[in-house]
Amino acid sequence: MAAILEKHQDMRGILVEQPEVLLDGEHLLSARxxxxxxxxxxxxxxxxxxxxxxxxxxxxxxxxWPDADCRAILLNCKEAMRDTDRLLVMEMLTVPCKPDPRVSIIDMMMLLYFGKARQRTVDEYSELFRATGLALARVLRTAGAFSIVEARPV
Ligand SMILES: C[S@@+](CC[C@H](N)C(=O)[O-])C[C@H]1O[C@@H](n2cnc3c(N)ncnc32)[C@H](O)[C@@H]1O
Incomplete structure (x- = not known):
């Protein structure tokens, strides 16, 4: 959010975070x-x-989070969104049969340390959206390991 607001001076941001983490976020955004x-x-x-x-x-x-928790998170977003709002999921994406070492190493580490944490494919995000009243709109690849998966309410 800091990077987006630095680049776009006319934008405002709302940080939805756990209360115990909010102060750290506020300090970071102040420093930026x-x-x-x-x-x-x-x-x-x-x-x-x-x-x-x-x-x-x-x-x-x-x-x-596992799929059921992701659906709960997405559903809470969807229920607060208006029809014209857009949801951007920023994640590393896995591509079946085309392993990207930058993504695979993180995926393996998450599996080892956290068990249920994992990177997903576009199709898997699309299915999570479908189950929560959202629809995949487009996927934006970046120069880095992250992609932006855009969804809209249906
Ligand atoms: C891996 S960090 C990602 C932080 C940040 N969005 C980023 O891209 O660097 C996961 C974030 O989810 C937040 N989080 C975990 N459980 C949460 C909950 N139940 N409600 C709101 N935020 C939560 C954590 O405090 C943490 O900031």
């Missing part, structure tokens, strides 16, 4: 000079979300 354009309502993504925004980003979160 964008704190004045941010709100910190607090919240947990397994509970209904009261925040409103046009572009929703979930960065490096869904890879931590």
């Amino acid at each position: 000079g964008v704190r004045d354009r941010c709100q910190f309502p607090g919240g947990r993504f397994f509970h209904p979300i009261s925040a409103k925004g046009e572009v929703w980003t979930i960065s490096q979160v869904l890879h931590d």
